[in-house]
Amino acid sequence: MIKVKTTRFGDIEIDEKDVITLPSGIIGFPELKQYVLLDHDQDSPFKWLQSLDDGAIAFVMINPMLFKPDYLVEVNEAEVGDLDIETEEDAVVSVIITMPSDPQKMTANLKAPVIFNLKNRKGRQVILNNSEYTTRHNIMEEMRKHSANTEQQTLQNVIDQAREQKAEPHVGKVEKK
Amino acid sequence: MLVLTRKVGEGISIGDDIKIVVMQIKGKQVRLGIKASPSTVVHREEVYQRIQDENRQASTTDVVSVEQAAEIFGETDKQNTASPLKKVTRVARKPDPKKS
Numbered sequence: 001m002i003k004v005k006t007t008r009f010g011d012i013e014i015d016e017k018d019v020i021t022l023p024s025g026i027i028g029f030p031e032l033k034q035y036v037l038l039d040h041d042q043d044s045p046f047k048w049l050q051s052l053d054d055g056a057i058a059f060v061m062i063n064p065m066l067f068k069p070d071y072l073v074e075v076n077e078a079e080v081g082d083l084d085i086e087t088e089e090d091a092v093v094s095v096i097i098t099m100p101s102d103p104q105k106m107t108a109n110l111k112a113p114v115i116f117n118l119k120n121r122k123g124r125q126v127i128l129n130n131s132e133y134t135t136r137h138n139i140m141e142e143m144r145k146h147s148a149n150t151e152q153q154t155l156q157n158v159i160d161q162a163r164e165q166k167a168e169p170h171v172g173k174v175e176k177k
Numbered sequence: 178m179l180v181l182t183r184k185v186g187e188g189i190s191i192g193d194d195i196k197i198v199v200m201q202i203k204g205k206q207v208r209l210g211i212k213a214s215p216s217t218v219v220h221r222e223e224v225y226q227r228i229q230d231e232n233r234q235a236s237t238t239d240v241v242s243v244e245q246a247a248e249i250f251g252e253t254d255k256q257n258t259a260s261p262l263k264k265v266t267r268v269a270r271k272p273d274p275k276k277s
Contacts, residue, residue: 008240028229029236044247057236060243064261066250071261078215091262098231099238103246109235112228115262127220127228135231140249 006055022123060097067142079126083117092116107136
């Protein structure tokens with residue numbers, strides 16, 4: 001067991017098998033390599049990436065798919081080679097949250113997600129080339145955008161269905177292509 | 178810092194496997210070609226800097242604000258476990274001094 005004094009969670013005891021290693025650290029914190037992922041609480045979508053080397057440093061993480069289901073992380077072997085990811089199922093992608101005083105304005109860093117290999121418990125923060133992604137995506141806005149899209153799609157489906165149904169009697173028994 | 182003067186078409190070598198070539202100079206802009214082994218990650222400095230700044234700010238988040246944020250999040254779909262990860266092969270970036 002490893003004992004760590006943290007500023008947020010007090011003294012915590014970590015099982016060695018739960019330690020996550022980021023060989024290159026988080027960008028800006030190259031000297032901090034050992035972390036542990038803590039659940040904020042069971043129902044919360046957030047997790048804490050707590051540094052074991054510096055108890056004052058912890059990052060709030062979230063699964064980006066929760067607010068941006070079309071998020072795509074394209075990486076090449078060079079960027080994640082040291083994680084030894086064999087299959088994509090072993091990999092978990094998380095993004096870091098920046099929390100201003102008004103939580104409605106919380107943002108996620110989609111430009112630089114953190115990729116973890118669940119098997120060997122290694123992780124790495126990568127930088128994506130996709131210029132669509134920035135370091136500050138407003139999460140609430142992304143969620144609204146997404147739900148608006150889904151609504152629009154549903155509406156479109158209804159319209160399409162109505163059209164089809166309307167067309168049907170005219171088509172009669174003629175075979176559709 | 179080592180400072181070197183180079184002309185268009187000239188380059189520098191860093192170690193055994195990194196080469197940087199000046200491709201074009203146009204007013205205040207310089208176009209550089211970078212040839213490095215696939216394991217070398219190359220990024221524009223300001224992008225790197227921005228991520229560093231963002232991470233520094235993110236590292237100071239307190240517990241209370243995360244609790245508030247979790248409330249806002251409320252009943253969002255926590256079941257979406259699809260992975261956004263896609264491995265791609267590196268796009269070759271060969272400096273070609275003839276082409277601008």
